Amino acid sequence: MIAKLLIANRGEIACRIMRTARAMDIATVAVYSDADAKALHTRTADEAVHIGPSPAAESYLVGEKIIAAAKETGAEAIHPGYGFLSENADFAQAVIDAGLIWVGPKPESIRAMGLKDAAKERMIAAGVPVTPGYLGEDQSVERLTKEAEAIGYPVLIKAVAGGGGKGMRKVDAASDFGAALESCRREAKASFGNDEVLLEKWITSPRHIEVQVFGDSHGNVVHLFERDCSLQRRHQKVIEEAPAPGMDEATRAEICAAAVRAAKAVDYEGAGTIEFIADASEGLRADRIFFMEMNTRLQVEHPVTEEITGVDLVEWQLRVASGEPIPLKQEELSVNGWAIEARLYAEDPVKGFLPSTGRLEKFDLRPGRSGRVESAVEMGDQISPFYDPMIAKVIAHAKDRKNALDQLTWLLAGAKIWPVKTNAQFLIRSIEDTDFESGNLDTGLIERKLEGLVAPIRPDDEEKRAGALNLLMGQAFHQMLSPAYRPDGSREFRPDARTKLSTMLGFRLNSEPNRRIPLFVDGEATEAVLTEPILNANSVDMSRYGDEWLVLSGGVAHRFELAPTNERGTGHASAADGAILAPMPGKVIAVDVAEGDAVTAGQRLMVLEAMKMEHALTAPFDGTVTELAASEGGQVQVEAVLCVVEPASEEGQ
Incomplete structure (x- = not known):
């Protein structure tokens, strides 16, 4: 068994891995950037090694620094968590070449499933059903446009090296295809270093169903049943549950068997997830569930599977990486009750889900005996603008779905967080939505009902x-x-x-x-x-x-x-009309206008990237750009004036 483990990640997943490692008497090593010098995962580990500046590209994404930290501390193995380098086959190989244990699948398995087009071809050969679409090498705009027309709108553009909803766009009409393709490629290039895409037919009433699989070096592969991750916003999962609502035993058997075939097709070892998209227009049916992709790592939503199966997936990862067989056989695994997870983000849904940063003067998420919380912060910690804004996962497990939903609502309603904004109320409203409660859900539910889900809540x-x-x-x-x-x-x-x-x-x-x-x-x-x-x-x-x-x-x-009885204003100043302010600290990745340009209301002026998200800044009205203080590639601070639009003259109107 591994004696000392380095976790090549941060946040709640690093803390969660450390908890299991400690229970197994495995010493832990954390790595941290400047921004995380006092972070919970840094404080929790037995040892911690500084690996660079705050930007992930200069710290958590530099494999050489992480391997050097393992060597320096005498760690025998590296666990990548999820995100960052977890699905980087070259990093996995470098870890192995350095004489260390890689807690994850073999590099060749990661490569086999890393590119969506190649993965789909492999799945077709393995008899796994896939979504109709285009997987060709010809990436010209002309060819992709022609293929999209042949598939029929709406279509889905997906980065072949993508994941987590990055590099993905739904296109409803041919007139929108060019702009969507450009945006998708730019995001894919920035996120994955690869701007190639594939096209898929857009599924009506889509459900996102995924199956947890696990393999070992002895040729064993099992599944741990399915999860439903259909409640999404902009292709990012919001709430996940296990099992999937409306899943009958026959359909479950077929989809789980297909997932096992997919894992065996790449000689898979460790924890992985086979993701499917289901056309649920007539309910869940085996002949309408198609392979989307494989995530060759632990998933954010893995706790719901742990709750219904009683399995510690991180323990399984560490045992399998140490050469042991999977602890349980397929027939020894079963579903017990219902589990549901909500991702609690430091963001303000009322203001377009802008990330919220700052010090947590108040932070109380005590689950007691009624739930599970996976978090990376405590009261007094700082929410940084450098990383994903998820601050906790809140998980409820009960005998049935209704009780699990009620319990999760109760947990979220008790969240006491200040002054950082969170999406807790948005999550509660999503859970209490009548369609979601009844299991009548699909991936478009949130977008259809977004206005009501994000409406500001006022004290009664x-x-x-x-x-x-x-x-x-x-x-x-x-x-x-x-x-x-x-x-x-x-x-x-x-x-x-x-x-x-x-x-x-x-x-x-x-x-x-x-x-x-x-x-x-x-x-x-x-x-x-x-x-x-x-x-x-x-x-x-x-x-x-x-x-x-x-x-x-x-x-x-x-x-x-x-307030004094004679005072009625708020006393809070706002920016002058036409001043475009940075909503948060970030990097300007595109500037679409120049000084002197005439613009129309709603026209995109520039794009700001912050906390792994793109934010388009638009003109508030028709007018002229009279000042431009931002340039592509520049870093800006919150509320910095990026440009000024002077209203169009009303003379002659």
Whole structure:
């Protein structure tokens, strides 16, 4: 068995691997960048090695530094986690060539499944059903356009070296194909160093079904049943569950058998996932489920499989990498109950899911005995702009789907996070959606209902009253405990403050039966109406934050401040009309305009890349670009003015 393990990753997956390693008496080594010097995975490991600056390209993606760290610390094996170098066959080979154990599939297996076009051809040979499309070597715009027309719109453009939704675009009409292809290729080149694509027929009512497989060096391959990952936004998984809703035993048997054939076709070892797309327009049927790709690594959503099977997949990885056979045979594996996982991100759905960075002044995700949380942060930690914004995975396991959904909703509603924004309320609304609850889901569900899922949540009247009362009580306490000075220099507590406190804690509002208290809630002016009898302020989940109070509701924290009675504005300045500000720190990857250009409302001006996502910045109205402060390749800070658009003249209108 491996004695010391280096984890070539960061965040929650690094912490999760360390937990299993520690239970197996395996010493752990973390690697970290400048941004992660105080990160939880760095603090958790037995040893930690600095590998470079904050950008991943200069640290976590530099294989030579990671192998050197393993050699320096005497680690025998390297576990890549997921993302970064986990599906890099050259890195896997370099680890092996350095005399270390690679906790993952053989490099040739990674290569076989790394390019989607070659993988599909191999699956066809193995008798695994695949989606109709184009896999040709001719990558000219003319040929791809012709093939898309032959397939019939809508079509899906996919990077052959892609993964995680990167380099993927749905195209509904021929007129949109050229622009979508250009965008897809640019993203694929930036993410994977390969801009080749394939085309697939877009499936109506698509469900994303995947099967967890596991192989060893003794020729054994088993499956651990399926997961449903259909709830997605922009091809990124949001909520995953196991088993898949509506899956009957016959269909399960066929899809899982196909997944095992796929793994055997590449002589697979370790943990992997065979991903399928299902045409669910008539329910889940074996003849309408097609191979999409194989992920040759552990998946983000692996906990739901662990919950329903009772298997620790990381333990299996370490045992198989050490030369042991798979611990269980196929007939010894079974499904127990239902598990569902939500990805909690540091992002603001109300503002287009912009990542949210900063210090976690408050962070409380205590699952107790009712759930499982995989996280990489603790209260006081910093959310960095350099990496993926996922801060936790929240997992519920129950006897059936309904109970699992209820439990997950309860866990998310109890999230207490501040001042970093999260998608907790968006997740709750997604789970409580009637179509999702009934199992009537597909990959387009979120996009169809996005407006309602991201609508801002406001405190209700009871929460406003509770917030106002706590602020007034705090003010009264402060006044009561602040001594007043007599002329002789002696001190006394102010009697007026005692009276005020008594009023607040008592049960009368004197001559004001409906007292109106002006407030700022999240910087917006509003008011609370205190009625008699005064409510119990403890009936609402609240927390003090400096001189303010937070009302915690449905996984969202609202900041409360008292406002002077004559004040109605928020006091928060905004950028002048036409000033295009950077919504977050990032890199400008495309500039589409020059000073003096005339632009129309909604026209793309430039593209900002931050936290592994592209953000297009557009013109707010018709006008002229009068200033341009950004250039392609430049790094910008949050709220930096990137360009200014002057409104078109209204003369003659």
